[in-house]
Amino acid sequence: MIRVTPHIVLHEADLEFRFVRAPGPGGQHVNTAATAVQLRFDVDRARGLPDEVRRRLRRAAGRRLSAGGVLVIEANRFRSQARNREDALARLVRLIQGAAERPAPRKATRPTRTSRRRRLEAKRRRSHIKRLRRPAAPGD
Template sequence: MIRVTDHIALDETELVEEFVRASGPGGQNVNKVATAVQLRFDVRRSPSLPNDVAIRLMRLAGSRLTTDGVLVITAQRFRTQERNRADARERLIAMIQEAAVRPTPRRPTRPTLASKKRRVDAKKHRGAIKSRRQGRPEE
């Protein structure tokens, strides 16, 4: 079990890891060893995620989400499989933790009387400046 938050834990079997060849640095190994990791996590069918968290995660994932609702994270920052694997898992956990935070609802507010007065005074002042320009010949 991978602990994400106090209430959310992922089962290892829900993660599918595929190792592919990475682009970028790697020396002689770059053409021989598959060090990059593609981590796949089925957000839509995951029993570990509450529905509201899954919806927020799908919105957060953006283009990393397939049409089937599978989140794909590619990690190729490091030269070893182990470090890329850990990096991919950390990024998944960070995304789920971000999705787990319930957004605070916006409370509609009304402008104060003082702010309304300041706005009207500023408009009157600006109008007065413009009205004084009238009647002057252009130079």
């Protein structure tokens, strides 16, 4: 079990690791060793995730989330399989920790009178500059 926050724990059974060949330079070694890691985590079936965290995680995952609700994290920064595995797991934990934090509620604010005046004055100045660029009217 992997502790993400004091209240969220990931079960090892919910994680699936696949080892594939890493792209990029590396000579003969990269052509023979499967050092890149694909960590697959089924967000919908994961145990120990509260529903609100699950929703925020789906939103935060973006393109890494498949149509079936599986979060795929690819790690190939390191030359060793073990370090790539740790990297993928650490990235998943960081993603879940970010989703576990409740976003601060937005407080509606109103622009101050001075800021509204400044904005309208800037619009007037800009309008005047553009008016001066127009060709002169025939009667002028």
